[in-house]
Amino acid sequence: MKIIYTVLACLFFVAISNSQERFLTKNGTISFFSTSPMENIEAKNNQVLSIVDAANGQMAISILMKSFMFEKALMQEHFNENYVESDRYPKATFKGDLLNFDAIGDSKTKTQVKGNLTIHGKTKEITIEATTLKTADSILMTGEFFVELADFGIEIPAVVKNNIAKKIKVNFNFNHKPYKK
Amino acid sequence: MKNRLLTTFIIFFSLQLSSQDLLDVLDAETSETENVVTATFKGTRIVNGHSIENRKDKELEFIISHRFGRVNTGFEELFGLDQSNIRFSFEYGLTDNLTAGLGRSSFEKTYDGFLKYSLLKQRTGANSFPFAVSLFGSIAAKSQKAIAGNERSFAESLFYVGQVLVAKKLNSSVSIQLTPTYVHRNLTAIAADPHDIFALGFGTRVKLNKRVSLNAEYYQQFNKLESINARNSLAFGVDIETGGHVFQIILSNAITMIEKGFITETTGNFFGGDIHLGFNLSRTF
Numbered sequence: 295m296k297i298i299y300t301v302l303a304c305l306f307f308v309a310i311s312n313s314q315e316r317f318l319t320k321n322g323t324i325s326f327f328s329t330s331p332m333e334n335i336e337a338k339n340n341q342v343l344s345i346v347d348a349a350n351g352q353m354a355i356s357i358l359m360k361s362f363m364f365e366k367a368l369m370q371e372h373f374n375e376n377y378v379e380s381d382r383y384p385k386a387t388f389k390g391d392l393l394n395f396d397a398i399g400d401s402k403t404k405t406q407v408k409g410n411l412t413i414h415g416k417t418k419e420i421t422i423e424a425t426t427l428k429t430a431d432s433i434l435m436t437g438e439f440f441v442e443l444a445d446f447g448i449e450i451p452a453v454v455k456n457n458i459a460k461k462i463k464v465n466f467n468f469n470h471k472p473y474k475k
Numbered sequence: 476m477k478n479r480l481l482t483t484f485i486i487f488f489s490l491q492l493s494s495q496d497l498l499d500v501l502d503a504e505t506s507e508t509e510n511v512v513t514a515t516f517k518g519t520r521i522v523n524g525h526s527i528e529n530r531k532d533k534e535l536e537f538i539i540s541h542r543f544g545r546v547n548t549g550f551e552e553l554f555g556l557d558q559s560n561i562r563f564s565f566e567y568g569l570t571d572n573l574t575a576g577l578g579r580s581s582f583e584k585t586y587d588g589f590l591k592y593s594l595l596k597q598r599t600g601a602n603s604f605p606f607a608v609s610l611f612g613s614i615a616a617k618s619q620k621a622i623a624g625n626e627r628s629f630a631e632s633l634f635y636v637g638q639v640l641v642a643k644k645l646n647s648s649v650s651i652q653l654t655p656t657y658v659h660r661n662l663t664a665i666a667a668d669p670h671d672i673f674a675l676g677f678g679t680r681v682k683l684n685k686r687v688s689l690n691a692e693y694y695q696q697f698n699k700l701e702s703i704n705a706r707n708s709l710a711f712g713v714d715i716e717t718g719g720h721v722f723q724i725i726l727s728n729a730i731t732m733i734e735k736g737f738i739t740e741t742t743g744n745f746f747g748g749d750i751h752l753g754f755n756l757s758r759t760f
Binding site: 316318319320343344345347353355356358360361366367368371372374375376379380381382384387389405453457473 | 484496497498500501504505506508510513532533543571626647660685716717718719759
C-alpha cells in the first residue's frame with residue numbers, strides 16, 4: 295500500500311513540476327501589414343496570450359481579434375464586421391510544436407514551429423520560422439510569416455481588391471515568463 | 476474509505492494537471508474584456524434621421540443627399556426625376572464621441588449646423604450595458620427671401636431640434652433605435668401652428684449580407700402643424716457599403732433631409748404614392 299502511495303505522490307509531483315515548466319505571456323505582440331498599390335494597412339495587438347511547455351516543446355497562442363488596433367477607426371470596424379467577423383469568430387488560435395526544441399539555448403536560435411493556425415473558423419497547418427532564445431526565466435520568440443486570406447475564407451470584394459493585399463505579413467514577438475498558477 | 480477517496484483525488488488531480496490542454500490554459504488566463512458594441516448602424520443616418528453612429532476622431536465625412544420629386548407625378552415629370560432637392564454637408568469628428576456638422580439644403584435655401592454626442596455605449600463582457608445613448612442638437616436657418624410684405628428677421632428664420640437617440644444592436648444583423656424628438660420654430664405660418672412639436676422616431680436596420688442592409692424609419696408626431704396637411708415621416712432605405720463609401724438608396728414621403736423639415740413639414744402620403752426616390756452618398760476621409 296505504501297508503495298502505491300509513494301508512486302502516486304511521485305506522479306503528483308511530476309505533474310506539478312511539469313506545470314511549472316510552462317512559460318506564458320499575456321501581452322505578446324502580433325502586428326500585420328497589408329501592402330497594396332492603393333494603401334497600406336497596419337494593425338497591432340498587444341494582448342496576445344501565448345504559452346510554451348518547456349517539458350515537450352508544445353506551444354499554443356490565443357488572439358482576440360477585437361484587440362487589433364488600426365490607424366483608422368473605419369478600417370478597424372470593417373476588419374471586425376466584414377472580414378474576420380469577430381462576433382462569430384472572436385479568437386484566432388495556434389497550437390503546435392517547436393521542432394528541435396532541445397537545441398534551443400541562451401543564444402538566438404532559428405527554430406521551426408509547426409502546427410495548426412485557426413482564423414475565421416478555418417484551420418490550416420503551417421510551419422513558421424522563429425528566432426528563439428531560452429534562459430532559466432524566459433523564452434523569447436520573434437519572427438514573421440505570411441497569411442494567405444483565401445486559405446481562411448476571408449473574401450476581398452472586387453471594389454477594394456487594389457486596397458488589400460492577398461498575402462498579409464504577420465510579425466510576432468512573445469516574451470514568455472515562468473507560469474505560476 | 477478515507478484512503479480510497481484520497482487516492483481517487485490524487486489520481487484525478489495528477490491526471491488533470493498533466494493532461495490540461497495548452498489552449499485551455501490560455502482560455503482560463505484570458506481576463507474578461509470589455510467589449511464596446513460597434514457598427515450598430517452602417518452610416519450616421521438610418522434613412523433621413525440620425526443614427527447613434529458618430530464620425531471618429533479627426534475623420535471628415537462629406538455627404539451628398541438627394542431627393543427627387545414624387546414618383547406619382549407620372550411620365551411627364553419622369554416619375555419625379557425632373558425635380559431635385561439636394562443637401563450637402565461636411566461632418567467632422569472632433570473626438571471619437573463628438574461630431575459637428577454643417578449642411579446646406581436647396582429646399583428653402585436652409586443652412587443647418589448640428590452637434591451629436593455619444594453619451595453611453597452598448598457594452599458586453601465586463602461593465603456590460605444593454606443599449607447606447609447619444610444626444611443630438613441642431614439649429615437650422617432658412618435663407619430664402621420672403622415674399623414682399625412677409626419679411627422676417629434672422630431670429631424668425633431659426634429652427635431648433637433636440638433628440639435623444641437610444642439604440643440597441645440586438646444581434647450582428649438587427650439593430651433598433653428609439654428617438655424622442657423636440658422641434659421648435661421661432662416663427663409659425665398661422666397662430667394655430669404650434670411653436671413646439673414633439674415626436675417619437677422608430678428606426679431599424681437588418682443586414683442582408685456583410686455589406687448591404689435594409690433600413691426603415693418612422694417618426695410619430697404628437698402635435699402637428701395646422702397650416703399644412705402634415706403627415707408622419709416614413710422612409711425605407713438600402714445601405715451599400717464599399718470601403719470608405721456608404722451609398723444609401725431611399726424611398727421617403729419627405730422631400731427634406733434635415734430634422735425640422737422631414738419630421739414636422741412632411742405632407743406626402745406614402746401609401747398614396749407620394750414617394751420621393753433619393754440617395755445619400757457619403758465619403759469618409
